[in-house]
Amino acid sequence: MTREGLENQRIWIYGISLLIGGFTGLTFENFGAGLQWTISPLIAILMYGMFAQIPFLKIREAVSNVRFMIALLIGNFVIVPTIVWGLISIFPQPAPIVLGICLVLLTPCIDYVIVFTQLGKGNEKLMLAATPILFVVQMVLLPLYLWLFIGKEVMSIVQIGPFLEAFFLLIVVPLLLAVLTQLWARKQTIGDKALNLTAWLPVPFMALVLFVIVASQIGKVYNDFNSIVQVIPIYLFFLIIMPIVSRFIARVFTFDIGAGRALIFSMGTRNSLVVLPLALALPESWRTLAAAVIVTQTIVELIGELIYIKIVPKWILRDPK
DSSP: OOHHHHHHTHHHHHHHHHHHHHHHHHHSHHHHHHGGGGHHHHHHHHHHHHHHTSOGGGHHHHHHSHHHHHHHHHIIIIIHHHHHHHHHHHSOOOHHHHHHHHHHHTSBOSSTHHHHHHHTTSOHHHHHHHHHHHHHHHHHHHHHHHHHHHTHHHHHHSOHHHHHHHHIIIIIHHHHHHHHHHHHHHHOHHHHHHHHHHTTSHHHHHHHHHHHHHHHHHHHHHHTHHHHHTTHHHHHHHHHHHHHHHHHHHHHTTOOHHHHHHHHHHHHOBOHHHHHHHHHTSOHHHHHHHHHHHHHHHHHHHHHHHHHHHHIIIIISOOOO
């Protein structure tokens, strides 16, 4: 089994993890609930593994493709928020659910979107180079979006202490360690080997994270199942709308086929696992629903991506004859 082979099978691995997690949580409820303490450590390792693969030391390379970066930023941080606002207006939800929707849909994916772009015959190198910019911008703009979409209510509910602690321990610390690993890899051969080893971490640890989250949370989610089901139309409409809108943006910017497909996958793929720690830091009354909404989006998105990788190169943005 090669690393590339493992990554190409990640969708099925994640799907199986979700199914096993659901079965475990419903059949062995106490055991599943007892796994909750493992979520944060596993997410921290997962974040480190994912961040280590993002070329933070090559931000200049991302900025050099100015047209693509402008389109990517406009698409993900102007067009997408506008569409999300429209969807939550058409399908109004309780505040905890809206918070979960906003957390996950307003943050573009920075990890497995690269694999999906490659499988969809897009320019994955453009996406790889753009990931540092996408990560920094979404972390800066996310608080502003939450305030605009939910208002003062979210500011009164979100306890800043646990929120900052989760952000520091599960995002900042893994990010710093990843950058240090990349610097080490530049200077020493052993560091380069260590960096190569980190490339094996994302797939198995994402599978573990999905398993423990579903196993530990599904019992709570079951009680709010009717509320959770109501967010599925929002996610489905999002998946349908984004390729159409991003195809139009690609035409406006006169992108080649590879860049256009990369834009489609970026605008359609969201950053569920990076924002999940932030949802888990919410007060208990909001935490379960917000986290469940994010996990639901992951399930819907994985199915959607299987369709994307087929229809994007065949129907939405085809190769010239």
